[in-house]
Amino acid sequence: MSADPFQDFFQACQDLLSAQVEVPPEAALTVPPRREFGDLSSNVAFVLAKPLRRAPRQIAQELVAKIDPSTSPLVAKAEVAGAGYINFYMDYEAFAAHALETIRAEGAAYGTSEPEKRLRVLVEHTSVNPNKEWHIGHARNCVLGDVIARLYRHAGHEVEVQNYIDDTGKQATDSLYALRYFQPEPQPETKYDHFVGEHYVRLHRILGREEDARAELKALEGQPLEGEDAAKAEVLRAELAQIAEVKAGIVELMHHVEHGEYVQDICRVLDAQLQTAWSLGASYDLLSWEGDIVRSGLFQEAMDKIKGSPYVYVAESGPKAGCLVMNMTDFWEGGKATEDDVLEKVLVRSNGIPTYEGKDIAYQMWKFGLLENDVRFRLYTVQPDGRELRTTWREGEARRRPKVDVVINVIGAPQSYAQAVVYTAMRVTGHEEEYRNSRHLAYGMVYLPSGSMSGRKGIGISADEVLQSTVDEAYERVKAKRAAELPEDEMRRIAEAVGRSAVRYFMVQFNPSKDVLFEIDQVLSLDGNTSSYLQYANVRTESLMRKAADEGLDMAAIWQEAGSLQLSELADEEKDLVSALARYPGVIARALAALAPNILTDYAFELAGLFTQFYHKCAVLKAETPELVRRRLALSRATNQVFMNTFGILGLDKLDVM
RNA sequence: GCCCCUGUAGCUCAGUGGACAAGAGCAACUGCCUUCUAAGCAGUGGGUCGCAGGUUCGAAUCCUGCCAGGGGUACCA
Incomplete structure (x- = not known):
């Protein structure tokens, strides 16, 4: 048995199958869509049907007849279903004991086995x-x-x-130049990056006019100028002169910036x-x-x-003459490239400036x-x-x-x-x-619903603004609900935690490769699939444990013997919860392999939903027997542990009250 | 032109190791707070999984072709 309970069950099923037949690697052992189909389902009979030239269902039946689940403590039975699936059912009593004991023993480390190699x-x-x-x-x-x-x-x-x-880049230089150029009054009440950004945008409003001003002037100069047109042309010439001055100034400043003369200003x-x-x-x-x-x-x-590489050389002729180029043709795997010139990449320009x-x-x-x-x-x-x-x-x-x-x-x-x-x-x-x-x-x-953001044009929503709005919204919520019982600073603290977590959750809840449409209301709602739901579910675990202590129950002792509690006849909600808790290590592994935090947020949301269902359907402190109370407290404690570990990775704040 | 990413319910998204009835949240509608926190629960309605072929016992998922949106493809920054 390992520290990954679900993997142990998986392995047990796998072993039962391999003991009877050579399982082809393409055969899958997966979680079936509905609980009537058991806890893991194998399609091996379908895969074997072709080479054996026999019906899948027949193969499945023969295999199941030979499989002896009693040799494996975690497996209750195996059955044939549908056209030839082999469905494995857990021995939930044994499995729950193993899962709870693992979560207790592993604690904060639950979810990760020692890596083969520490990277x-x-x-x-x-x-x-x-x-x-x-x-x-x-x-x-x-x-x-x-x-x-x-x-x-x-x-x-x-x-x-x-x-x-x-x-040493252009953006930093532009901002530094904007401050010198406009010499704005300091605004101590404005956060400094916002203050600088404002003038950066202002500078780009001037620079952005270049093309239009040139075109307008050209249109005017086609004819003899008099009256209004002459005045207008004068304004345009002045505008272009100003743009030229700014551009020259930026180039001049760039030399100093490149030598690190403005590090202090950039630090600000x-x-x-x-x-x-x-x-x-x-x-x-x-x-x-x-x-x-x-x-x-x-x-x-x-x-x-x-x-030193033979593939890197100074181009002698062609459009890249004088540049240090790298020929990637023999190494390129970044998509099917057909045009050779894409694969000859300039590293240092002919003027000596690197790309x-x-x-x-x-x-x-x-x-x-x-x-x-x-x-x-x-x-x-x-x-x-x-x-x-x-x-x-x-x-x-x-x-x-x-x-x-x-x-x-x-x-x-x-x-x-x-x-x-x-x-x-x-x-x-x-x-x-x-x-x-x-x-x-x-x-x-x-x-944004209005389109894409542009730093230069100053179009977009700042992260600070979003965070502040979300915290404000959370404050309104907690105040409306708990003003009578909680002190002001406590409500502020909760609002901070809820707001920060909501923004973080939103940022990672989607597949990273996808573009995200940012609708502020979706973050502000704090309902449904948001971090608040997770925090709320966890608050319930906290609340149960607090109340248990109030009633004189020794929570630490209950948790200590989690694996040996009375775990027979689990309700469906308890089974689902145990199963989800046990799947956590696999989720971590998948999220890591795919570099996809949304796999973890999805799981956390599902776990929170299962715990909430358990909470609604199964009385914990008011359960019928003392044994049942202890068991359900242990389940709550285990859920709390997995939440803690999940929150730690997602960087969500844990709360006791909300 | 070529390359990459994306296309699933009115909206925002899971599901893309093939599997027996397509999932969630929001929005809409119906119920549920003297009962462990209603930021909650239970339920209803809502989908030609971009389109067309193909492979297979089986395709949202794999292959091919198309359509749509975004991005990239400079000695740009």
Whole structure:
């Protein structure tokens, strides 16, 4: 017996079958659609029908006749059903004992067996340009990455979370320039990233006029100008002159930014953005600044290394003459490519400036520990959850990098091609293993009912706003319900927990690959399939245990003997609950393998529903016999344990009252 | 043009290791709070699983072709 009760039942059924017949690998043992069909169902008879040239039902009947369930404590019986399914039924009494005992013994570790190999995993997420406030799409990235990191940690792996700071890019420069250009009055009451973002958008309103102004002027200049037209042309010329001035100013400023002269200013924006991350319950281990990676010589070393490959060379002619290019033709797996030029990727332009892919290749090589040089780093701050946050820095300790096994980059789906280029560079340089262990968690965009968001135009909903609205809504709810019994600060605390959790849940409840339509009402409702439902179900487990203690029952003692309680004649609701609790480890494994947190949210919602049904149908504290009370308290305690573990991974807040 | 992702109920989404009657939440409608918290429960109505072929005992799921939406495909950032 293992720490995965459902897997044990699965294995038991599998063994019973294999003892009678060689089970082909394509035969499946799956959970049937309805409980009348048992707890696991095998289609092996269908698969064997063809090679044996016999009817599936006949094969199934012969197999079932030979199977002896009494040799397996968890299996009650096997039956033939339908056209030839072999349905296995659990011995629920034995199974419930095993499940409860496992959950009790494993506790916070329940759900994850010791990994065969403890991996070092590097998760990069967030990586938002430090130039304006986050919108909800950034929040999706952050929460997805945070949950993936927590999943790996829960599974016993060693995780480092990095947040890449593009401090030398155009966006950061634009914002810095906007502040110099407009010289706005400081607004201490406005969160700094919002303040800067406002002026960034203002700057782009000016720049965005260029094309139109040019066209309008051209239309006017076709004829002799007089009166109103002459004045209008003058205005347009002035506008274009202003645009030219701004653009020149940005280019000039860019040189200074690239030399790291404005790190302090960028930190101010970054710090405001980090507040958003922390209020969403996320944290990081390292801030990786692009400027530091370039200045520390990592980029140069990576390019020198990659130049050693026969597939990397300076193009001598053609449109890419003078560029350092990488020919990926022999290595490309990122989709069926037919046009050769797509596969000849520029890494360094003819003017010596690297492309994004070029820089990202260096970063990826550094992540895997493939470079000799290293950045220096220092402590940046201690985060609200107590985790230390480090940052790369121009001076300080040298960072001794351990070998990393897996690199997961949480980056939007539009960057799929660029990511494929970066990973392909690993195999081009002979690092096949690193190539295979590079994973792009490509997530879909977040859209508003009004269309897509645009950072430049300032269209979108900020993550801070969404969070605040949700907390406000939760506050109204808790106040309407509990104003009489709870103090103000307690209601505030609950509202924070409910609001934060609701936003997090929304961000990961969909398949990552899908685009998400963000409707604020769906988050604000706090009804139905939301984190509130899970929190509410868990509050009920808490409440039951509290009341049990009030009635003089020794909860700890009951839980201690969970596996040896009276577990016969379980009600259907109890069976369903036990079965769901036992399936938790498998859910974790699937979510991890697929990098899909929505597998876990789906499960958690189902579990909450099953517990709620149990709660409504089966009296716990008021059950008919003391034995029944103890059993149902143990089931509640077990559910509470699985909720705790699930909440830990999803980063949802546990509540005692709501 | 080529490549990738997506198309399931009015809306938002699960299900894509093939399996015996397509699921959930929201919205609509009907009931249920002196009874372990009604952010809840029970129930009703609502679907040619984008379309057309194919493979199979069996297809929302696999294959082919089409249609629709989004993204990518630059020495852009």
